[in-house]
Amino acid sequence: MLKEFKEFALKGNMVDLAIGVIIGAAFGRLVESIVADIFMPIIGLLTRGTDFTNLYLQLSGDAQPTLAAARQAGATIAYGNFITLLINFLIVAWVLFMVVKAMNRFKKKEAAKPAEPSKEEVLLTEIRDLLAQRT
The missing domain is CATH 1.20.5 (Single alpha-helices involved in coiled-coils or other helix-helix interfaces)
Structure with missing residues (x-):
């Protein structure tokens, strides 16, 4: 095992x-x-x-100065945190897109390079050319 x-x-x-x-x-x-x-x-x-993380909408209770206090006071929609995470996601996605795009470009350059002929292919090409010259 x-x-x-x-x-x-x-x-x-x-x-x-x-x-x-x-x-x-x-x-x-x-x-x-x-x-x-x-x-x-x-x-x-x-x-x-503007710090988006502290933007919120107080649904119940009195208005509070901070998001933490608002959450303790009652129902709160913390939309600012969502905006911050959305911006972070878009930036990360863009950076990863650029990295993948660069990698794909590099792979295409590598694939576009023609392989050098082997020794046998070079020899056969020379023999073909010599035979073509004789006739």
Whole structure:
């Protein structure tokens, strides 16, 4: 049983998947940093410093100064948090789209390069050319 588990765990697909998950997690943190540290401050500047996370609609109770207080006072629709998460999603989706687009462009360049002929093909081409010259 141990031998079978070792074969399963060390298969190429399993190792590739593990590497993909680790790289994906690191890439996710990188994208989160791009969103939080670069794009959101720019969006905040364009929206005159509006922090969307604290926007809410109080359904019951008196108006409160903060979202936390409003939630304690009663039913509250915290639409600002949704707006923030939506903006984050759109930015992450755009960054991933650009990465995939760049990768596809790179793959096309690699696929477009013609393979160099093998030694046998070069030799056969030379023989064909020599035979064509004799006739």
